[in-house]
Amino acid sequence: MLTIYSDDHRLHHGAAELYRGQLVPCFEMPSRADHVLDAVRESGLGDVVAPDRFDRTALTRVHTDDYVAFLETAWDEWRALGETGDALPYVWPARGLRRDVPPTHIDGKLGFYAIDAAVPITAGTWAAVRSSADVALTGAQRLIAGDHSAFALCRPPGHHAGARAMGGFCYLNNAAIAAQHLRDHGAQRVAILDVDYHHGNGTQAIFYDRGDVFFASLHGDPAVEYPFFLGYADECGVGAGQGANRNFPLPWGTTGPEYLAALDGAIADIAAFGPDMVVVSLGVDTFADDPISHFKLRGDDFVQIGRRIASLARPTLFVMEGGYAVAEIGVNVVAVLTGFAA
Ligand code: Q9C
Ligand code: ZN
Numbered sequence: 001m002l003t004i005y006s007d008d009h010r011l012h013h014g015a016a017e018l019y020r021g022q023l024v025p026c027f028e029m030p031s032r033a034d035h036v037l038d039a040v041r042e043s044g045l046g047d048v049v050a051p052d053r054f055d056r057t058a059l060t061r062v063h064t065d066d067y068v069a070f071l072e073t074a075w076d077e078w079r080a081l082g083e084t085g086d087a088l089p090y091v092w093p094a095r096g097l098r099r100d101v102p103p104t105h106i107d108g109k110l111g112f113y114a115i116d117a118a119v120p121i122t123a124g125t126w127a128a129v130r131s132s133a134d135v136a137l138t139g140a141q142r143l144i145a146g147d148h149s150a151f152a153l154c155r156p157p158g159h160h161a162g163a164r165a166m167g168g169f170c171y172l173n174n175a176a177i178a179a180q181h182l183r184d185h186g187a188q189r190v191a192i193l194d195v196d197y198h199h200g201n202g203t204q205a206i207f208y209d210r211g212d213v214f215f216a217s218l219h220g221d222p223a224v225e226y227p228f229f230l231g232y233a234d235e236c237g238v239g240a241g242q243g244a245n246r247n248f249p250l251p252w253g254t255t256g257p258e259y260l261a262a263l264d265g266a267i268a269d270i271a272a273f274g275p276d277m278v279v280v281s282l283g284v285d286t287f288a289d290d291p292i293s294h295f296k297l298r299g300d301d302f303v304q305i306g307r308r309i310a311s312l313a314r315p316t317l318f319v320m321e322g323g324y325a326v327a328e329i330g331v332n333v334v335a336v337l338t339g340f341a342a
Contacts, residue, residue: 001149001340004142004153005049006051008132010030010124012030012155013124014119015122017117017120018118019118026169027169028169030155033155036320045151054181062173070109074110086120089117089119092111114167119167119168133174136152137181139319142317144182149318149340151318154320158172158319159201160202161176161202162202162205175200176192176203179279182279183212186276187275189212189214189274191215192214192278193278193279194217194283195281196285197293198225198285199217210241214270216246216270217266218263219231219249220249220293221250223249235247246266246269252294254295256298259297260305278315278316278317279316280319281321282336285322287328303336303338306335318337
């Protein structure tokens with residue numbers, strides 16, 4: 001299995017995110033990708049290659065033009081205020097406020113285009129974010145070219161980013177962009193399986209009214225876990241997308257056997273949908289020692305996740321999402337990938 005990776009991820013290193021009333025050091029840090037890359041190289045999984053550069057139009061197939069334009073210019077607009085630290089939002093258009101008028105001031109734009117304050121924008125954020133999408137698109141292109149699998153070692157992650165919103169360490173939705181690219185270049189039906197600990201709210205929202213892209217997610221129950229406002233079991237899709245969305249919210253403390261039983265359900269749904277290709281939003285923040293999560297997966301559980309995904313027997317693109325136990329993130333990712341390849 002080929003891995004696609006770029007050093008450009010280092011250009012994004014936020015200082016702090018808002019968490020429980022405090023600015024705390026970002027959990028989403030460059031060393032995450034370094035550990036995954038090291039583990040891939042040691043594993044003998046396959047070659048590591050640099051991404052190709054894709055047109056901006058590949059991004060606006062999924063995201064709105066005004067949102068991409070915001071990401072492109074946000075840092076410069078922030079700097080023009082004389083600020084030198086990271087840009088973060090501090091006000092949001094919640095109930096009772098207008099959201100039909102896109103603001104012109106950067107402070108307004110930051111809130112308008114964000115669901116939370118875990119998305120710092122730094123001088124290098126856009127370059128890293130764009131490159132991360134290129135990594136995913138290059139992986140998708142490998143599947144189109146006939147490869148059975150690829151691993152897009154994306155950073156920053158993407159699954160919390162919606163068509164017009166950033167959040168949860170995510171700016172562009174790499175998995176959604178890759179899935180759309182597969183649709184645009186030959187795949188009639190694509191399934192996205194999201195095994196990150198957190199619900200993939202952005203991906204779900206992007207494809208919610210579509211019947212050509214199935215979305216299934218296993219995650220911490222949003223009643224008690226981020227992102228709180230999406231990811232419940234009764235969200236099944238609308239219109240043409242009716243029946244093409246499936247959520248498996250699971251309680252804190254979920255262990256390997258319980259998780260794998262739910263995964264069997266998701267795999268069965270995907271098999272019934274009959275996708276030409278599969279995209280996996282691969283987060284390993286389900287790990288027992290993850291510092292921000294509450295599942296109890298370990299070691300062989302990750303191998304079993306890979307095996308079950310392989311049972312679908314479809315060309316599969318793995319897209320890196322979360323995982324914050326930095327020292328173990330590489331081992332756990334490689335466990336999934338080798339479980340798939342075995
Ligand atoms: N300090 C992904 O795994 N903040 N995003 C939770 C932790 C948001 C996680 C609070 C978590 C987002 C891609
Ligand atoms: Zn996550």
